[in-house]
Amino acid sequence: MTATTTARTPRTSPATSTAASTTEALSTESLRAELARRFAERSAAMARLGPGMAHLWELAAEHAQGGKLLRPRLLLAAHDAMSEATGTTAASQAEVLRLASALELLHFAFLLHDDVIDGDLFRRGHLNLVGTLSAERETGRTREDSSRPTPEGLHRGQTGAILAGDLLLSQVHQMVARAEVDPPVRTALLDLLDEAILVTVAGEHADVALSDGTEVADLDTILTTAARKTAAYSFALPLRMAAALTDGPAAWHPVLDRAATHLGLAFQLQDDYLSVFGDPARHGKDACSDLREGKQTAIIAYARLTSAWPQVHEHVGNRGLTPEAAQDVVGALRSCGADRFVLGLVAEHREALAALLEESARSQAPLPAAVRELLGALDAELVGRAS
Amino acid sequence: MTATTTARTPRTSPATSTAASTTEALSTESLRAELARRFAERSAAMARLGPGMAHLWELAAEHAQGGKLLRPRLLLAAHDAMSEATGTTAASQAEVLRLASALELLHFAFLLHDDVIDGDLFRRGHLNLVGTLSAERETGRTREDSSRPTPEGLHRGQTGAILAGDLLLSQVHQMVARAEVDPPVRTALLDLLDEAILVTVAGEHADVALSDGTEVADLDTILTTAARKTAAYSFALPLRMAAALTDGPAAWHPVLDRAATHLGLAFQLQDDYLSVFGDPARHGKDACSDLREGKQTAIIAYARLTSAWPQVHEHVGNRGLTPEAAQDVVGALRSCGADRFVLGLVAEHREALAALLEESARSQAPLPAAVRELLGALDAELVGRAS
Numbered sequence: 001m002t003a004t005t006t007a008r009t010p011r012t013s014p015a016t017s018t019a020a021s022t023t024e025a026l027s028t029e030s031l032r033a034e035l036a037r038r039f040a041e042r043s044a045a046m047a048r049l050g051p052g053m054a055h056l057w058e059l060a061a062e063h064a065q066g067g068k069l070l071r072p073r074l075l076l077a078a079h080d081a082m083s084e085a086t087g088t089t090a091a092s093q094a095e096v097l098r099l100a101s102a103l104e105l106l107h108f109a110f111l112l113h114d115d116v117i118d119g120d121l122f123r124r125g126h127l128n129l130v131g132t133l134s135a136e137r138e139t140g141r142t143r144e145d146s147s148r149p150t151p152e153g154l155h156r157g158q159t160g161a162i163l164a165g166d167l168l169l170s171q172v173h174q175m176v177a178r179a180e181v182d183p184p185v186r187t188a189l190l191d192l193l194d195e196a197i198l199v200t201v202a203g204e205h206a207d208v209a210l211s212d213g214t215e216v217a218d219l220d221t222i223l224t225t226a227a228r229k230t231a232a233y234s235f236a237l238p239l240r241m242a243a244a245l246t247d248g249p250a251a252w253h254p255v256l257d258r259a260a261t262h263l264g265l266a267f268q269l270q271d272d273y274l275s276v277f278g279d280p281a282r283h284g285k286d287a288c289s290d291l292r293e294g295k296q297t298a299i300i301a302y303a304r305l306t307s308a309w310p311q312v313h314e315h316v317g318n319r320g321l322t323p324e325a326a327q328d329v330v331g332a333l334r335s336c337g338a339d340r341f342v343l344g345l346v347a348e349h350r351e352a353l354a355a356l357l358e359e360s361a362r363s364q365a366p367l368p369a370a371v372r373e374l375l376g377a378l379d380a381e382l383v384g385r386a387s
Numbered sequence: 388m389t390a391t392t393t394a395r396t397p398r399t400s401p402a403t404s405t406a407a408s409t410t411e412a413l414s415t416e417s418l419r420a421e422l423a424r425r426f427a428e429r430s431a432a433m434a435r436l437g438p439g440m441a442h443l444w445e446l447a448a449e450h451a452q453g454g455k456l457l458r459p460r461l462l463l464a465a466h467d468a469m470s471e472a473t474g475t476t477a478a479s480q481a482e483v484l485r486l487a488s489a490l491e492l493l494h495f496a497f498l499l500h501d502d503v504i505d506g507d508l509f510r511r512g513h514l515n516l517v518g519t520l521s522a523e524r525e526t527g528r529t530r531e532d533s534s535r536p537t538p539e540g541l542h543r544g545q546t547g548a549i550l551a552g553d554l555l556l557s558q559v560h561q562m563v564a565r566a567e568v569d570p571p572v573r574t575a576l577l578d579l580l581d582e583a584i585l586v587t588v589a590g591e592h593a594d595v596a597l598s599d600g601t602e603v604a605d606l607d608t609i610l611t612t613a614a615r616k617t618a619a620y621s622f623a624l625p626l627r628m629a630a631a632l633t634d635g636p637a638a639w640h641p642v643l644d645r646a647a648t649h650l651g652l653a654f655q656l657q658d659d660y661l662s663v664f665g666d667p668a669r670h671g672k673d674a675c676s677d678l679r680e681g682k683q684t685a686i687i688a689y690a691r692l693t694s695a696w697p698q699v700h701e702h703v704g705n706r707g708l709t710p711e712a713a714q715d716v717v718g719a720l721r722s723c724g725a726d727r728f729v730l731g732l733v734a735e736h737r738e739a740l741a742a743l744l745e746e747s748a749r750s751q752a753p754l755p756a757a758v759r760e761l762l763g764a765l766d767a768e769l770v771g772r773a774s
Contacts, residue, residue: 042585049589049615052596113553117546152599159504159595162549163588166500166556170584173560177577190564197557198429201550202436208546209439212539228436 031069031076034101036061038171056133060164063129064108071107071238072100077374078242085368086246090181096245099189102175103238105168106193110200110233112165116158117208118293121147129164133157169197181245188244196237203228210296211317217296217304223265226298231264251365255356259375262353267382269346272297276330277339288326292319298345299338308336350379418456418463421488423448425558443520447551450516451495458494458625459487464761465629472755473633477568483632486576489562490625492555493580497587497620499552503545504595505680508534516551517544556584568632575631583624590615597683598704604683604691610652613685618651638752642743646762649740654769656733659684663717664726675713679706685732686725695723737766 039061046057079096083089091099112129114120121131134149134157149157176189206225209215239256242248275290276299290297294317303312311332315321321329333339357372367375426448433444466483470476478486499516501507508518521536521544536544563576593612596602626643629635662677663686677684681704690699698719702708708716720726744759754762 045585046589049586050593052592052602053589056592113549117542117549155504156595156599156601159592162500162504163592166552167585167588169553169556170560170581173557173564174577174581177560177564178574187565190561194557194561198432198554199436201554202433202440205439205443205546205550206437208543212543214543215439 028069028073030097031072031100031104032065034097035064035069035072035104038101038105039064042171056160056164057167059129059132059160060108060112060168063132064104066124066126067104067107069104071103071234074235074378075100075103075238075242078239078371079245081368081370081374082242082246082248084370086248088247090185090245090247091179095180098175099179099241099245100238102172103233103241105175106172106197106233106237109165109168109172110204112161112168114204116161116165117204120289121149121157128161130154130157130161133160185244189241192237192240192244196233199228199232203230203232207295211294217301219298219301222296222298222301226268227261227264230268231260234267235260235263249365251363252367255360255363255367258356259353262349262356263375263379263382266346266349266353266379269298269342269349270383270385272299273339273342273346276333288321288323288330291315291326291329292321293317298342299333302341303333303336303338306336306338308332308338346383350383353379415456415460417484418459418487418491419452421484422451422456422459422491425488425492426451429558443547443551444554446516446519446547447495447499447555450519451491453511453513454491454494456491458490458621461622461765462487462490462625462629465626465758466632468755468757468761469629469633469635471757473635475634477572477632477634478566482567485562486566486628486632487625489559490620490628492562493559493584493620493624496552496555496559497591499548499555501591503548503552504591507676508536508544515548517541517548520544520547572631576628579624579627579631583620586615586619590617590619594682598681604688606685606688609683609685609688613655614648614651617655618647621654622647622650636752638750639754642747642750642754645743646740649736649743650762650766650769653733653736653740653766656685656729656736657770657772659686660726660729660733663720675708675710675717678702678713678716679708680704685729686720689728690720690723690725693723693725695719695725733770737770740766 039057043054043057043061047054076096079089089096111123115123115128115130120128121134122128127135131147131149134153136156173190173193176193177186179186179189181189203225206215206221207229210217210222210225215221236257239260240253243252243256272290272295276288276297300312300316303309312329315325315329318325353375357367357375360367361369361372426444430441430444430448434441463483466476476483498510502510502515502517507515508521509515514522518534518536521540523543560577560580563580564573566573566576568576590612593602593608594616597604597609597612602608623644626647627640630639630643659677659682663675663684687699687703690696699716702712702716705712740762744754744762747754748756748759
């Protein structure tokens with residue numbers, strides 16, 4: 001039975017009855033509503049704990065809605081494609097939607113702690129939760145833009161982000177631990193969550209060590225770190241959860257993990273490219289924030305090996321980098337070919353993904369055609385973006 | 388069947404066979420070994436993620452061993468007393484020991500994030516994990532005392548503590564989610580863990596809001612905050628987990644919760660007393676660190692209402708408070724009776740606990756005598772301590 005035929009075969013299992021609702025749930029609106037329910041179901045508990053907690057939770061709910069829902073959309077789409085192929089699923093559509101929303105909570109929890117660690121106040125051109133809480137402290141409940149909070153404001157903001165992150169991380173585990181699926185499937189989901197958190201934390205830890213010079217910033221280390229920080233929970237976790245829910249064969253697992261690594265790296269390298277060479281008005285990040293924070297990216301690792309390094313070196317990690325000086329650094333990076341180098345790496349990972357998917361199609365237990373199409377489309381979507 | 392007879396009746400259920408091992412497990416040594424196993428079972432995974440993670444995990448394991456194991460000891464002792472009374476337990480002795488070690492991991496995870504939020508570098512007179520990592524950064528792998536790390540050192544230390552805290556918080560949920568007990572018991576344990584984390588986070592959040600002046604620091608708010616921060620996970624969680632494991636009647640629940648609140652407040656108020664009026668050489672905390680951090684305690688709330696306030700006021704939250712000036716503040720606090728006031732509150736909660744236990748003894752579903760004895764002994768142990 002080949003994947004191309006399997007993927008087109010109507011399902012005869014319980015999954016069949018949920019085909020229509022799966023399609024509906026794919027919509028961003030369903031996911032946003034589900035995510036809102038995750039916060040709403042705890043808002044009474046927060047209110048009981050006083051206005052401070054109620055307010056923190058309300059702000060967290062607002063900020064959590066700002067994302068593109070990449071991870072939950074991937075879980076839903078992969079679950080749909082895989083259950084069609086295997087003809088089975090362990091979970092109701094409502095349960096899959098719940099688990100998908102848990103992935104967005106996990107993403108948001110990581111962002112909150114990441115923003116504390118990086119001292120960031122903005123995300124996508126708006127104040128993040130740290131920045132919003134800091135600004136409130138400064139001006140009394142207004143959202144006035146504040147990129148230089150007082151130490152007291154920053155402390156309040158970072159405290160709120162650490163604690164909200166702890167609550168969300170706990171909630172994700174609670175949701176997976178209570179998933180209404182057979183015990184072995186639930187254990188598999190818990191294993192996948194555990195592994196994803198461990199690898200992501202290791203990626204974040206190494207990222208900070210690279211930035212502060214504790215670890216040597218060679219290209220290999222930079223790419224390993226990026227894969228851990230991005231691929232594990234953003235790509236491998238949704239794909240492997242979908243496979244666990246739909247009883248996908250074990251032969252899929254390494255293919256999904258390798259696909260996740262290529263997607264994660266293509267995504268992260270494209271992000272690095274946009275941060276330095278993209279249009280800040282479109283990607284919404286602080287222009288050249290990567291340079292200012294001394295982030296050790298593939299761009300910097302490449303530039304270090306070229307004659308442009310003397311012009312770049314002193315500005316990496318310079319918190320006072322002016323927009324004018326930043327433009328000079330960007331010019332030097334372009335002239336040494338760092339832009340072409342990083343785009344070349346993106347292309348390499350896209351090609352490797354395509355080769356992997358082709359190889360899988362010819363294997364004994366191929367990934368279903370619909371899953372391969374999904375991964376190919378995701379790759380194009382991620383890399384084609386300007387933000 | 389009254390509690391006094393029940394508690395003395397030999398058990399006839401599966402719990403009987405574990406009576407001897409329970410007694411053994413009560414020893415601190417068993418718990419330390421169990422806690423070491425929690426870290427050891429993840430050290431291979433950490434090593435796979437590189438020397439940075441392996442080192443962070445090794446340090447976390449060392450620092451986690453520094454506590455008095457109050458919470459796990461309470462779970463073991465309460466489980467022993469309750470299973471003897473009810474004649475049943477849902478878990479093997481090995482499983483109870485595992486769950487007890489999870490409580491210490493939870494405690495340590497909270498301490499790590501608490502130390503980041505409070506900017507603390509020491510605990511019990513030694514560098515904490517933040518301080519240790521900061522000092523390494525400064526001096527290259529030595530533990531040289533460093534109470535004034537560079538911003539880079541502090542960043543490394545706080546990053547490590549945030550990430551290690553996330554890993555431990557995740558591990559606690561994973562352990563409870565996989566507890567080898569009947570599904571309804573496991574769900575009850577998950578509920579209790581969830582509630583304890585929520586309430587503790589609310590307490591920590593309010594504590595920071597009190598210190599920075601966002602919330603009004605009246606005595607009621609201060610005591611509510613202290614109960615949330617201390618009683619919920621340190622006393623209510625071990626006691627209620629023990630009751631859930633041993634099928635204790637629902638009538639026990641409110642009694643255990645109220646006992647936990649009295650114990651938590653007596654414990655916290657005694658801690659506040661020791662921090663200001665105790666001997667720093669014995670309690671190991673930075674002398675007057677509560678004053679320096681502007682911590683809003685019952686002592687401060689009382690002093691605010693007395694004529695000593697003008698002498699105290701300006702020093703609360705003064706990070707540059709010298710030991711000499713601190714002694715003057717302590718003298719002013721003594722002269723206005725703040726020491727007697729806080730010790731009076733401790734006594735009130737001890738009396739309330741005793742009254743609660745007596746009331747329970749006369750009730751329809753009394754707490755077993757052995758549990759009442761345990762709580763009474765714990766109260767005396769906690770309050771009799773000098774550190």
